[in-house]
Amino acid sequence: MSRAATVHPPLTRTPPPGGAFGGAFGRAAPALAAYLAVRLCGLAFLAHLAHAKGHGVWPALATSWDSGWYVDIAEHGYTDRLGTEVNTNNLAFFPLYPLLIRMFSVLSPASPASAGLLISLLCSLLAAWGIFAVGDALHGRRTGTVLAVLWGCLPVALVQWMGYTESLFTALAAWSLFAVVRERWLTAAVLACASGLARPTGIAVAVAVTLAALLACRTPGVRIRALTAAALAPLGWVAFVGWVGLRVGRPDGYFAVQRLWKNEWDGGRATLLELRQQLVYSSRPPLFLLLVSMVLIVSAVLFVLGVLDRQPLPLLVFSGVLLLVVLGSEGVYFPRARFLLPGFPLLLPLARALARARPPALTVLLTAAAGLSAWSGAYMLLVWQGPP
Numbered sequence: 001m002s003r004a005a006t007v008h009p010p011l012t013r014t015p016p017p018g019g020a021f022g023g024a025f026g027r028a029a030p031a032l033a034a035y036l037a038v039r040l041c042g043l044a045f046l047a048h049l050a051h052a053k054g055h056g057v058w059p060a061l062a063t064s065w066d067s068g069w070y071v072d073i074a075e076h077g078y079t080d081r082l083g084t085e086v087n088t089n090n091l092a093f094f095p096l097y098p099l100l101i102r103m104f105s106v107l108s109p110a111s112p113a114s115a116g117l118l119i120s121l122l123c124s125l126l127a128a129w130g131i132f133a134v135g136d137a138l139h140g141r142r143t144g145t146v147l148a149v150l151w152g153c154l155p156v157a158l159v160q161w162m163g164y165t166e167s168l169f170t171a172l173a174a175w176s177l178f179a180v181v182r183e184r185w186l187t188a189a190v191l192a193c194a195s196g197l198a199r200p201t202g203i204a205v206a207v208a209v210t211l212a213a214l215l216a217c218r219t220p221g222v223r224i225r226a227l228t229a230a231a232l233a234p235l236g237w238v239a240f241v242g243w244v245g246l247r248v249g250r251p252d253g254y255f256a257v258q259r260l261w262k263n264e265w266d267g268g269r270a271t272l273l274e275l276r277q278q279l280v281y282s283s284r285p286p287l288f289l290l291l292v293s294m295v296l297i298v299s300a301v302l303f304v305l306g307v308l309d310r311q312p313l314p315l316l317v318f319s320g321v322l323l324l325v326v327l328g329s330e331g332v333y334f335p336r337a338r339f340l341l342p343g344f345p346l347l348l349p350l351a352r353a354l355a356r357a358r359p360p361a362l363t364v365l366l367t368a369a370a371g372l373s374a375w376s377g378a379y380m381l382l383v384w385q386g387p388p
Helices: 021-053 057-062 066-076 096-107 112-139 141-152 157-161 166-181 185-195 202-216 220-232 235-248 253-260 269-281 287-308 313-327 344-355 359-382
Strands: none
Touching: 021 057, 021 112, 021 141, 021 157, 021 359, 057 112, 057 359, 066 096, 066 112, 096 112, 096 166, 112 141, 112 157, 112 166, 112 344, 141 157, 141 344, 141 359, 157 166, 157 359, 166 185, 166 202, 166 313, 166 344, 185 202, 185 220, 185 235, 202 220, 202 235, 202 313, 235 253, 269 287, 287 313, 287 344, 287 359, 313 344, 344 359
């Protein structure tokens, strides 16, 4: 069997004795510190520019665009009607994040908006830790650290510290994939199930875990656990889609809601047309849309490099399904760089290459990436007139 089809790649290190939390955290601490430094620099740059323009940072991070939808669901719940108005039905938003906002705001003095922002910040650290853990397990500590830092240096990484679901979903996806690498099938399935309640692209985690678990069933010693995991992994996504159908009184209710948001799968036709418009026909395309276009193209190239690098199958399946969902949709174009933010395995070929660089060169490259991320994040929030 080729490495591309290997579900459980050989690990490069021995885990801490007993899987001790302290040992695992200590190993990840430098990566988390570096990630935190990158994001704090981005936040400081944003705060400086926002102050100069007379804007507040907290409202922009906690209450803008989709953040308001999640806070409203946390406070008032979901609608029970399909309706006919476009872009108004809150059943398009998955329930885990608003549920956490509601719980946190009830148990603490924080407002729902502040609770959502704090949840995102904490989940971003859990996500960076999970991303490090995957890179460390596959290729060593240095690669894991670079991988986590690169995730924090993405052009739209500011979203990781906004009232959005990307950090929550990335944390669930990363730790689910790590559990697959470690052959902890039930843990992987529970996290995949939760990811299916966090975002529509939770289906990518579910497919990755289910396929890996089914392949593992060929090993008699883990067959029952693997079969259970394969069945459990997609239940979160399926449960919410089914619940929406029951709530609006039609089997295709969730997909009808998505049609009201102009968000249907067309195999990528709309994406290719928009790329052609922005890169070929438009004389002065908006800078943010050019950035989104570059992210989409680079993501596709990185996926091919991951295939050529023979990444473990679960990571390739997760990235591939995520790309299919994001690139194959005819919905709005500008949030697609954000939609791909959880696709950290796409960065693995780049992380491996950078990890081989000498420390001075690596420092310069990552510093430049962090600076570009800080600038693009500030531009996205303070100059670009649409949602991230």
